Amino acid sequence: MRLQRLKRAYQRHMRVNYEHAARPCRLCPTKGICCTDAHFVNVQITRLEAVAIRETLLRTPRLTDEERRAVFHRAQLAVERHGLAVASDAHAQTFSCPLFDAKFGCLVHRRAKPAPCIQHACYENWEDVPPIELQWRVERRIERLNREVYGAAWAWLPLPVWLTLVDPSSDGAQLKRLEREWGARSDVRRSAFLYRESNHRRSLPVLHHR
Known part of the structure; x- marks a missing residue:
């Protein structure tokens, strides 16, 4: 799958070129805080990514059926609790990520991790932070893949919103x-809109330690 290959290449690039300067997640005093802090997590994904996440959750042998349902239930709760919606200012909507599991960490880390999450890490020095242009470049490629598969029938939306839309139990x-x-x-207007949004969407902040 081209989306998965794109994400893997991006993860490999981050790991080789930047993550050596970042604080290891295993040393974090609050495990998963960058995923669960509802004050700043604002990850948006596309339809193609949502489907990839759903299929990863459905196929992983690590989860029971009950645990799989719990992920989609957490997504629905996040939508309700944080007032998430399909809106033009979706990039300003924050939430606690339903994909974080206390036992396993990110449930889609290897196969379907969103681009902002791949980009994010905790760096001591701002000069070590990967340039945001890397994330934008990957997201523009993701946009092209979505247009190839779905035409205009998709949008950048908060991750929990997309999970509720592709929930296997949904009608x-x-x-x-x-x-x-x-x-x-129109495709022309939509492409221009997406390009502007991809350059203005906020990404996960970098935690600066002094």
Whole structure:
């Protein structure tokens, strides 16, 4: 799958060129804080990524059926608790990530991790931080893949929102309604909109330790 190959190459680039200067996650005094702090986590994903996350969750042998359902339930709770919605200012919506598991950490780390999460790490010095342009470049490629697969029927949305839209137990009615709305937009206007958004979306902040 091209999306998975793109993400793996991105992860490898981060690991080889930047993560050696970052604080190891295993040394974090609060495990998973960068995933669960609802004050700053604002990761947005696309439809193609949401499907990849869903399929990863459904196929992993690490989770029981009950644990899989719990992930989608956490996503729904995040949408309700934090008032997440399909909106033009979605990049400003923050939440606690439903993909973090206290036992396993990120449930999609190896196969479907979102680009901002791949980019993020805790660095002591700002000069060691990877340039945000790397993330934007990957996200523009992700946009192209989505257009190839879905045409105009997708958007950048908060991760929990997309998980509720592709939830296996959902009747799909909301996604079908959104498909009609997105499909009504012209491809030219939509491409320009996505390019501007990809350059203005906030990414996970870097924790600066003194």
